[in-house]
Amino acid sequence: MEDEEAAAVLRAVGRQIRMWREAAGLRQVELGAAIGYGEEMVSSVERGRRIPKPEFLDKTDEVTGAGGKISAMKEDVERARYPKKVRDLAKLEDEAVELGAYAALHIHGLLQTPEYAEALYAMRRPAYTEGEIERHVAARMARKTVFERVPRPLITFVQEEVTLRRPIGGALVLRQQLEHLLEISELRHVEIQVMPTDRDDHAGIMGSFRLLKLQDGKTLGHSEGQLHDRVISDPREAHILEMRYGIIRAQALTPRESRAFIEKVMGEET
Numbered sequence: 001m002e003d004e005e006a007a008a009v010l011r012a013v014g015r016q017i018r019m020w021r022e023a024a025g026l027r028q029v030e031l032g033a034a035i036g037y038g039e040e041m042v043s044s045v046e047r048g049r050r051i052p053k054p055e056f057l058d059k060t061d062e063v064t065g066a067g068g069k070i071s072a073m074k075e076d077v078e079r080a081r082y083p084k085k086v087r088d089l090a091k092l093e094d095e096a097v098e099l100g101a102y103a104a105l106h107i108h109g110l111l112q113t114p115e116y117a118e119a120l121y122a123m124r125r126p127a128y129t130e131g132e133i134e135r136h137v138a139a140r141m142a143r144k145t146v147f148e149r150v151p152r153p154l155i156t157f158v159q160e161e162v163t164l165r166r167p168i169g170g171a172l173v174l175r176q177q178l179e180h181l182l183e184i185s186e187l188r189h190v191e192i193q194v195m196p197t198d199r200d201d202h203a204g205i206m207g208s209f210r211l212l213k214l215q216d217g218k219t220l221g222h223s224e225g226q227l228h229d230r231v232i233s234d235p236r237e238a239h240i241l242e243m244r245y246g247i248i249r250a251q252a253l254t255p256r257e258s259r260a261f262i263e264k265v266m267g268e269e270t
Helices: 004-023 028-035 039-046 054-064 071-081 084-095 114-122 130-148 161-165 171-185 235-251 255-269
Strands: 096-103 154-160 190-195 209-214 219-224 229-232
Touching: 004 039, 004 054, 004 071, 028 039, 028 054, 054 071, 071 130, 084 096, 084 130, 084 209, 084 219, 084 229, 096 235, 114 130, 114 171, 154 161, 154 235, 161 190, 161 255, 171 190, 171 255, 190 235, 190 255, 209 235, 219 235, 229 235
Parallel strands: 096 154, 154 190
Antiparallel strands: 096 209, 209 219, 219 229
């Protein structure tokens, strides 16, 4: 685990599962056989080293006769499943009335399909384990609930042209990703713009960033580096990013032109 908060939750859940298992007179191998998991998985969950899936908790609750007490921990476990920086960012997104993002290297996380996200995480160096990739993809997909929130926030994106052409995951994954962009762009509270590579004046040349305007009127920035992410709360710095984003949007294609551009790219890839 990469943060103590999540690790503490998993240790607490593991202790509860062990107590209910022992109260039911079951060994780890017997519980595993009853719920369809191996002894090693049961042991790892009880020690807080593996994140149990919802069905693991539900079946364990039923077999041990916990009366819903183990199943009730699913929400806490689900939050612990995601990396801390993702949980913190999702919390900010839940509070935002406006979100804006400029993406220079790849399709923005909120716009990614599961297949595209999985391909991205599989490229990381040092390499992630399969479990780590699964965890990060699940966390990224969970954040997409921001599109369904009521009241609807205004959400805008500017994607560099190269992000539409870079075949991350292969040609089929890219095509599905572009189709997804067109689907998302149909939402009335979402605008997607493309920044063509041939622009000779570009306010976003310093790299990707995003803006979040909160309900209390405060504006925050967020930037991602090679090794660290940073929330920008200083009003002066946030104002600079806000100014840059406005210029970037003015320099990019309009949302309608961008839809046509994405369709054109899809046609070229056929």
